[in-house]
Amino acid sequence: MNASSPTAPIIVKAPDSSSKINIAHEINRYETPLADAVINLSHELSNSFHALPITGGSSLEGSLLKNKYDEIFGMQMLRSEMTITGTYFDSFFFGNKVISEAENLAAKLYGADGTLFVTTGTTVSNQIAIDALCERNMRVLLDKSCHQSMHFALRQHGAVVDHLLPIWRCEKSGKNIWSLNDLLTLILNAQHAGAPYELIVLNAHSYDGMVYDLPQIIAYLLQNGAATRTFLIDEAWGAANYFQKDLKSLTAMRARFLFKDHPQLKIVATQSAHKSLSCLRQASMIHYCGDTELGARLKLSRFKFHTTSPSYPILASLDLARAQMQEEGEALLIRASTLSTYFCQEIKNLWHMTDNLINETMPPANPFVYAHSDPTKVSINVDDLGISAYDVKDKLFLNHGIYVNRITDTSLLFNFHIGITAGATENLLRALQDIGLASEQWPSFANSENFIISYPPGVPIIVPGDAITPEIQKYIRKMKRSGAHVFYA
Ligand SMILES: Cc1ncc(COP(=O)(O)O)c(C=O)c1O
Structure with missing residues (x-):
């Protein structure tokens, strides 16, 4: 196979922000009250007679392991790994200072009535949300493709669960979609049987980039007689979608326009902030639209289920990532889409394959108008390359240090998240070019001289x-x- 030579690196420019700068606005733009408080405390604190001996690396003085700690964490990070509560900082569970200020800024950015920060992952955010919304023997309709945390939490809360199953599956990429008609039918049937669903739990965005239009889906259900008023949406993979021009209108908090006609609605969305924003692992947010009682219930459930030792570095990263998305989110998402489009074009040239290379994101004559595909998730089919997806995955990592996670027998998924730069895209293309060249080469249609x-x-x-x-x-x-x-x- 004759792959073309690598092209010059592409430069994706952030939109020009130099014109008409309002100085006061500029100063306030990157407002990060929580992160600032963590920075200040880390400078002020010399010794803690409370707990956490690792703060600032104190317990490592003289230890032969200090270098390894330094390699992994950096002494700077250990300075913000601290535990100071109350008046000098804020209360995590019942905050009224920097933590609640930072949560309010996140709520404003995401268009929510309130936001709760969580530092133990969306697994726990989902447990918190279920605890707040679900009572024993409650009838719940659960999208079967939801994360295990939803399934386990519902079982633990004694919910009576029916499942919404997918109707279409792409064999190559493994993507699947459920049907809006099925969803409505299940809801109406349950109502006719006198056992309506009090809670509907849906996965908004699959890892492989299937994105559901939540505002339109909820609107459609309400218009067509659904009596359910409480929706829990897992947006684990979708925190960055709020800044992507084609996807932002599909996000859960955008359904707030429905509150005008349906004031009893409650919509809760959980997000693994670390999956798509510049956050530390286990950074998670719960956004909600609804009355103040809903906010109070969520806070109480967080109090019950969250560790009483929230991580300050993770909290600070949530505040910083929110500020980054506020100011740079759209440019970052433009870059991500531009790079994924560029990658799709280039890989076709490199591998001289135009058909069957990029997996279909939707079935032909797509009847699923409420489901969309995220342009930053690219699934490529290596079936015609004479090498398995497992081998490509191995070669990418072992020979080039490039990691992909999701593969099927024939396909690999590349996620162009906001950390993928033009350089990283070029590296990937070069690595795939090498793999393509090294793969078996056949003289097309030549007559064999051998058995x-x-x-x-x-x-x-x-x-x-x-x-x-x-x-x-x-x-x-x-x-x-x-x-x-x-x-x-
Ligand atoms: C859809 C979905 N929800 C929730 C989670 C759990 O998130 P976390 O790993 O932050 O606990 C995941 C994790 O992959 C997920 O894919």
Whole structure:
């Protein structure tokens, strides 16, 4: 296979922000009350006679392990790993100073009535939300593709759960979609049977980039007679969508326009901030739209389930990431989409394959108008390359230090999140070019001079003189992947 040479690195420019700068606005732009308080405290604190000996690396003085701590955490980070509560900082559970200020800024940015920070991951955010919304024996409709945390929490709370199942699955990429008609039918049937769902739990955004139009879905359900008024939406993968021009209108908090006609609505969304924003791992947010009682219930549930030792570095990262998205989010998401589009074009050139290379994001003649695909999640099909997706994954990591997570037998998923730069995209293209060049090369349609025999069973696939058609090539690769030995004799 003859791949084209790497192109010059692309530069994706953030939109020009130099014109008409309002100085006062500029100063306030990157307002980060919580992160500032953590920085100040880390300077003020010399010794703590409370707990957390690791603060500032104190307990490591003289230890031979100090260098390793430094390598992994950095002494600077250990300065913000501290525990100071109350008047000098804020109360995590019942804050009224910098933590609640930072949460209010996040709520404003996300268009929520309130936001709760969580430093133990969205697994716990989901447990908190279920605890706040669900009572024993409550009838709940759960999207089966939801994360395990929803399933376990509902079971633990004694909910009576029905499942919404997917209707379409793309065999190559593994993506699936559920049907809005199925959802409505389940809801109406339950109502007719006298056992309506009091809570509906949906996954808004799959890892592989299936994004549901939550405002339109909820509006459709309400218009068509659904009596449910409480919705819990897992937006674990969608915190950055609020800044992506094509996806922001699909996000859960955008459904707030429905409150005018449906004031009893309660919409809660959980987000793994660390999955798509510049946050430390386990940084999570719970946003809600609804009355103050809903906010109070969520806070009480957080008090019950959250660790009583929230992480200050994680809290600070939530505040900083919110400020970053507020000011730079749109530019970052433009860059992500531009790079993923560029990648799709270039990989087709590199591998000389235009058909079947980028997996379809939707079924043909897409009937699922309420489901969209995230342009920053690219699934490529390596079936025609003569190498399995597992091998490509291994080669990317072992030879090039590039990690991908999601693969199927034939496909790999590349997530162009906001940390992917033009340089990283070029590195990926170069690595894929190497892998493509190293993969088996077939003279298309040439007549074979040899036997090609697969063992078992030991029967020739090709005898001398036969044409090696693309179908035969594909068959041979399939045999190899299935573990057969293919001999050329
Ligand atoms: C849809 C979904 N919800 C929730 C979670 C849990 O998030 P966390 O790992 O932050 O606990 C995940 C994790 O991958 C997820 O994919």
